[in-house]
Amino acid sequence: MGHKVIDKKPISKQMESSELVYEVALHITGVVEYGANLQAITTGKAAPPPEGARFDVSLEGTVDGPRFKGSWHGVDYLNIRADGLSELHIHGQFDMADGGKVSMFADGIGTIDAKGIVHLRENVTLKSNYSAHAWVNSIVVWGVGTVNLATGEVRVKGYKA
Template sequence: MSYEKIFEYDLDITGVTDYGADMEAILTGRESVPLQGAQFDLSLAGPVKGRVTGTLRGVDYLRVRPDGRRELELRGTIETDDGSRIAFSAEGVGSPRDGEPIVELAVKIDLLTAVAAYSWVNAKPAWGSGYANLATNKIHIDVYLH
């Protein structure tokens, strides 16, 4: 099997909406996850570089389960440097590293556009892996087609 890296993205967390739980306290382990879990809506933005180049803006609907698993659901838009738009959706999981402010991320990514120059993104899902650094509020993902 071969994988082609099509782009990478680096996102900043630009805003957080919480639903009664303190995200920083939960994600750093200072507080336990409530029995019902917790949700945080994270506004994200940052550059996309590679075969697709531009800016990604979106919201990650992050759920933290009582067992600590992080479930990711990101919806957004890539606006390419040439002004085209690609719909972006990703679902995946995050696994915290012991003793570090790092969460390892694995995501399945769906891209969709009617722009002919980028129609190749519609053919199949992409797969991404990377990390979120909770100390810097930055996320990095490398994205591959299979």
């Protein structure tokens, strides 16, 4: 019985060989805390509670790409588990330069490194009833990016899966 050869390139390199759909450059505009302090947890000054720590992280910024130009705003209903893994649950909206709108839902994970950078992996669903953007209804997007906790900057590239 033969074995399938697995591509050993890092996942971010595998995705970059796919079609780029968009790049977002966002910044954190607000955080709702539900009893735990986000900064204390992300800087290692406090551990997430056993049940996890819930935060609503508001974001906004710009989007660019071959067929995406405009702005984005939304909320990540973030849960940081007791083991430190971040569970992403993002709802947002692309406001396109041509007046069209595309809704976005993404889930995924975030892992923080020793430098305070969160590495994101997202499974993205896009929807639109604007004819110029209806093509997004039939694709799946994989997002890869980072959050710089010191600056509040978020950068994500979305690739057609």
